[in-house]
Amino acid sequence: MARFLGSRTLLVDPTPGPVAISEGLALAVGRLGCDLLVLIDVGGDVLAHGDEAGLWSPLCDAVMLAAAGHLAGRGIPVLAGVFAPGCDGELTPDEVVERFAEVAAAGGFAGVRASHHR
Numbered sequence: 001m002a003r004f005l006g007s008r009t010l011l012v013d014p015t016p017g018p019v020a021i022s023e024g025l026a027l028a029v030g031r032l033g034c035d036l037l038v039l040i041d042v043g044g045d046v047l048a049h050g051d052e053a054g055l056w057s058p059l060c061d062a063v064m065l066a067a068a069g070h071l072a073g074r075g076i077p078v079l080a081g082v083f084a085p086g087c088d089g090e091l092t093p094d095e096v097v098e099r100f101a102e103v104a105a106a107g108g109f110a111g112v113r114a115s116h117h118r
Contacts (some may be wrong), residue, residue: 043088047099
C-alpha cells in the first residue's frame with residue numbers, strides 16, 4: 001500500500017487491544033501530522049455480522065473497529081476502507097453487497113474507487 005499510495009503506511013499489531021491501539025495510533029497521527037486516519041480491510045469481512053459461514057478472522061477486524069471508535073471519540077477523523085471487496089472469500093458476493101448497503105443506509109458510505117485491469 002505504501003508504494004501504491006506513494007506515502008508512509010503504518011501496520012498495526014492488534015494484540016494489545018483497542019484502547020492501546022487507539023493510543024498508539026493517536027500518537028502516530030500527531031507525529032505524522034495526519035488530518036485523517038484511514039484503516040483498510042482486505043476483502044470486506046470487517047463489515048461482517050459475525051455469523052457468516054465463510055468468516056475466518058473476525059477478531060482482528062472487531063478490535064480495529066473498536067480502536068477506530070476510541071479515536072473518533074477523541075476527535076480524530078477516521079475512515080474505514082475496504083480494498084478488493086470479496087477477494088478473500090470470507091463473505092459471499094451477496095453478503096458484501098448487503099453489508100455495503102447497510103453502511104450506506106446508516107449514512108456511512110463515503111464512496112468507491114474502482115479500476116479494471118486485464
